[in-house]
Amino acid sequence: MSQKKTDRREFLKRSAAVAGAVGLGAVKPALGQDTPVAPEPGAFIRGSDEMTAYGSRSRFVDSVRIPHGGRESPDSFGLDFHIATPLQDSVGEITPSSLHYMGTTRGSFVPDIDPDEHRLMVHGMVDNPIVFSMEDLKRMPSVTRNHFIECAGNRSRSSHTTIQQTHGMTSNAEWTGVLLSTVLKEAGVHADADWVVAEGVEEVKGASSIPMTKAMDDCLLCYGMNGEPVRPQQGFPLRLLAPGFEGIFNVKWLRRIKVVDEYYMTYNDFGHLTRDPVNAALGYQIGPKSVITYPSGSQQLPGAGFYEIGGLAWSGGGRVSRVEISTDGGRSWKDADIRGTAHPMAHTRFSYEWEWDGSECELQSRCIDEIGQIQPSRQQALDFWSTDGERATFVKGQDNSIQPWRIASDGSVHNAIS
Amino acid sequence: MRLAKQRTALKTLRTLLLLPILVAGVVSVQAQSPTYGVGRTPTEGEIRLWDIAIGPKGEELPVGSGTVDMGSELYLSKGCAGCHGTIGSGGMAPRLIKRDAGPNADPWDYGRVLPIRSPYATTVWDFINRAMPLGAEGTLTADEVYSLTAYLFFLNDVVEDGTELNEKTLPQIQMPNRTNWEQVPDWFPGQPRLEGYPY
Numbered sequence: 001m002s003q004k005k006t007d008r009r010e011f012l013k014r015s016a017a018v019a020g021a022v023g024l025g026a027v028k029p030a031l032g033q034d035t036p037v038a039p040e041p042g043a044f045i046r047g048s049d050e051m052t053a054y055g056s057r058s059r060f061v062d063s064v065r066i067p068h069g070g071r072e073s074p075d076s077f078g079l080d081f082h083i084a085t086p087l088q089d090s091v092g093e094i095t096p097s098s099l100h101y102m103g104t105t106r107g108s109f110v111p112d113i114d115p116d117e118h119r120l121m122v123h124g125m126v127d128n129p130i131v132f133s134m135e136d137l138k139r140m141p142s143v144t145r146n147h148f149i150e151c152a153g154n155r156s157r158s159s160h161t162t163i164q165q166t167h168g169m170t171s172n173a174e175w176t177g178v179l180l181s182t183v184l185k186e187a188g189v190h191a192d193a194d195w196v197v198a199e200g201v202e203e204v205k206g207a208s209s210i211p212m213t214k215a216m217d218d219c220l221l222c223y224g225m226n227g228e229p230v231r232p233q234q235g236f237p238l239r240l241l242a243p244g245f246e247g248i249f250n251v252k253w254l255r256r257i258k259v260v261d262e263y264y265m266t267y268n269d270f271g272h273l274t275r276d277p278v279n280a281a282l283g284y285q286i287g288p289k290s291v292i293t294y295p296s297g298s299q300q301l302p303g304a305g306f307y308e309i310g311g312l313a314w315s316g317g318g319r320v321s322r323v324e325i326s327t328d329g330g331r332s333w334k335d336a337d338i339r340g341t342a343h344p345m346a347h348t349r350f351s352y353e354w355e356w357d358g359s360e361c362e363l364q365s366r367c368i369d370e371i372g373q374i375q376p377s378r379q380q381a382l383d384f385w386s387t388d389g390e391r392a393t394f395v396k397g398q399d400n401s402i403q404p405w406r407i408a409s410d411g412s413v414h415n416a417i418s
Numbered sequence: 419m420r421l422a423k424q425r426t427a428l429k430t431l432r433t434l435l436l437l438p439i440l441v442a443g444v445v446s447v448q449a450q451s452p453t454y455g456v457g458r459t460p461t462e463g464e465i466r467l468w469d470i471a472i473g474p475k476g477e478e479l480p481v482g483s484g485t486v487d488m489g490s491e492l493y494l495s496k497g498c499a500g501c502h503g504t505i506g507s508g509g510m511a512p513r514l515i516k517r518d519a520g521p522n523a524d525p526w527d528y529g530r531v532l533p534i535r536s537p538y539a540t541t542v543w544d545f546i547n548r549a550m551p552l553g554a555e556g557t558l559t560a561d562e563v564y565s566l567t568a569y570l571f572f573l574n575d576v577v578e579d580g581t582e583l584n585e586k587t588l589p590q591i592q593m594p595n596r597t598n599w600e601q602v603p604d605w606f607p608g609q610p611r612l613e614g615y616p617y
Contacts (some may be wrong), residue, residue: 127449188450280600375616
């Protein structure tokens with residue numbers, strides 16, 4: 001360990017400028033300079049009323065989201081469909097609100113809602129139906145929690161070259177709002193009510209059936225995101241969070257919670273319709289999952305030597321309890337360090353100190369959650385569902401299989417999923 | 419095998435967990451009263467206006483009726499054909515007519531086509547009502563939605579030509595997949611997503 005640390009210090013001393021420059025893909029290195037320089041005289045950001053009122057990032061940081069799912073966002077009508085977050089540039093656990101992934105049911109305009117006019121109605125099988133204004137909701141007892149959201153379509157394909165394509169349909173934010181259970185208790189839910197239907201206000205009025213057990217456990221009516229109001233693309237002024245459930249359950253622009261006695265088979269629910277009991281069971285709670293964000297697909301390692309491998313792990317089943325790293329294609333595994341606090345159903349940052357010898361290798365990470373679920377390799381997941389007669393070809397439910405990154409001897413990083 | 423075991427385990431668990439709720443339900447005869455008293459009671463009219471998710475029993479369906487004939491006209495006049503094709507296929511929007519799967523076909527072989535695959539007729543009515551036509555959502559009258567639903571069911575041999583649907587008859591339609599699908603299992607916090615599946 002101490003030897004390793006010394007090696008690291010030596011390495012850092014030797015190539016401080018290079019190491020600093022490669023850590024973040026989005027920050028353009030000052031090429032050809034190996035000593036820090038002061039800004040040119042006059043090179044400063046002139047103050048403006050705009051910068052005073054609401055700050056912005058450096059013009060040298062160009063990390064951006066991209067359309068995802070084989071369709072433009074916005075399309076020629078101005079509809080947004082799927083937009084992926086640049087995980088390759090992520091640090092820490094929080095996705096900046098401006099870079100949070102976005103998904104809509106079928107392509108949607110983002111509603112432009114005046115929060116003073118917005119209402120949430122809670123009704124159905126309750127003793128006291130209630131209408132809340134946003135002001136009312138902010139008077140209720142609140143909580144603030146870290147949670148990820150992930151789209152069911154977040155599936156790595158061999159044609160993908162970057163982590164933004166393979167995993168960019170998940171993000172993590174600090175959410176503030178009122179527990180749905182607080183509001184449901186206030187309304188007085190009838191004993192035989194097993195489901196709630198949550199519904200948005202956008203033109204398709206996306207609605208999902210959610211089990212009462214989940215609604216009463218940890219669902220959250222969110223008006224805050226990363227310390228400010230929820231962004232319009234994320235459901236301003238109010239969205240539902242169903243922590244650990246597939247993205248579509250996290251209803252945006254929320255205006256109605258109806259308490260009911262059966263699964264309502266809304267159009268969103270129809271998307272989950274299956275006659276395979278396994279797919280039905282795997283259709284809402286997201287499994288244990290992780291991905292190495294650095295180094296990841298299409299990045300370039302400048303040469304052999306020390307690297308901190310970094311990544312994110314999460315699970316719909318609870319907290320991440322352990323993350324393991326393999327640098328030899330899954331043959332051997334070592335524990336990664338968990339950075340910060342592992343929150344339930346939240347992206348958790350992990351890291352691993354690695355000395356690359358410059359030869360071709362394959363990096364993998366796997367997540368183990370607090371209820372003992374283990375992230376499988378694609379092979380393991382397929383083996384599990386294969387029978388003597390038939391080889392499974394598709395990871396059932398939401399794909400939580402291990403993402404392999406191949407490091408070529410020239411330092412280029414490639415998606416190694418088959 | 420694995421799943422049968424899982425179901426039994428979940429049923430037992432469910433009974434155990436529901437027991438206190440059932441007992442509480444019997445004991446508390448009085449309506450629960452609010453703790454915080456924040457917000458206001460909606461009017462009947464406000465609830466009716468927003469109560470648009472139609473459950474399998476069809477309780478939320480508005481009074482109204484429509485016919486296959488009216489639906490076939492509306493399908494053209496409301497522009498459905500522009501995106502879904504003149505006979506429910508061939509457009510850029512999702513297909514609305516079942517694929518030919520031969521005689522005695524398994525309903526799942528008709529493709530992912532809402533008005534034939536959906537276990538409940540109410541889901542079809544609901545989606546047309548809330549989400550169609552694209553760009554003019556919410557403009558169809560209840561009668562128009564009954565007519566369009568009837569027409570789509572006629573296209574898929576779910577109902578016969580000349581059928582009239584209303585709030586009473588629509589929920590009674592026996593869709594071919596009425597029971598031919600898998601219910602999502604009961605969910606409990608802290609449970610693995612599938613018992614017996616390590617991943």
